[in-house]
Amino acid sequence: xxxxxxxxxxxxxxxxxxxxxxxxxxxxxxxxxxxxxxxxxxxxxxxxxxxxxxxxxxxxxxxxxxxxxxxxxxxxxxxxxxxxxxxxxxxxxxxxxxxxxxxxxxxxxxxxxxxxxxxxxxxxxxxxxxxxxxxxxxxxxxxxxxxxxxxxxxxxxxxxxxxxxxxxxxx
Numbered sequence: 136x137x138x139x140x141x142x143x144x145x146x147x148x149x150x151x152x153x154x155x156x157x158x159x160x161x162x163x164x165x166x167x168x169x170x171x172x173x174x175x176x177x178x179x180x181x182x183x184x185x186x187x188x189x190x191x192x193x194x195x196x197x198x199x200x201x202x203x204x205x206x207x208x209x210x211x212x213x214x215x216x217x218x219x220x221x222x223x224x225x226x227x228x229x230x231x232x233x234x235x236x237x238x239x240x241x242x243x244x245x246x247x248x249x250x251x252x253x254x255x256x257x258x259x260x261x262x263x264x265x266x267x268x269x270x271x272x273x274x275x276x277x278x279x280x281x282x283x284x285x286x287x288x289x290x291x292x293x294x295x296x297x298x299x300x301x302x303x304x305x306x
Contacts, residue, residue: 140217167205168195178205253300260296264289 162169168183169176170193181197200208268289276282 140214170195170199172199174201176202178202180205257297257300260300261293264292264296 163183168179170179170183171177172192178200179195179197180200181195184194184196186193268285271285276285
């Protein structure tokens with residue numbers, strides 16, 4: 136991928152430069168000044184002062200690069216930038232993975248805490264119901280029919296409590 140990006144940048148740079156008209160003067164394109172020099176087309180990377188009556192060639196206050204050299208430098212800078220972006224994206228991906236793992240653990244802990252709280256509440260309510268039924272007088276419990284009905288009522292209440300406490304967990 137690294138080589139193909141360099142190749143694309145190189146082709147784009149050559150296409151950009153080849154689209155410039157060939158003339159004796161300087162052409163400014165995207166912040167660079169392209170000039171016709173002794174070795175052919177060159178790029179002034181810096182501030183370019185146009186030719187005057189005393190200076191026929193113009194002056195570049197900065198570095199002058201041939202087109203091939205300029206293309207190579209631009210391709211290398213693009214590749215370096217892409218490498219830094221890829222490294223940043225990898226770091227972000229690692230942080231997201233760590234955050235997702237922490238979120239998963241937090242979700243599990245929360246679910247376990249809720250389950251424990253519901254079980255505790257069911258146990259508390261069950262104990263209270265048992266205590267109330269056990270506190271009924273011996274005279275009421277002496278009648279087997281009445282005792283059986285009370286046991287059914289107790290079982291029904293316990294089932295409703297468990298059902299009601301389990302319902303919030305399913306949401």
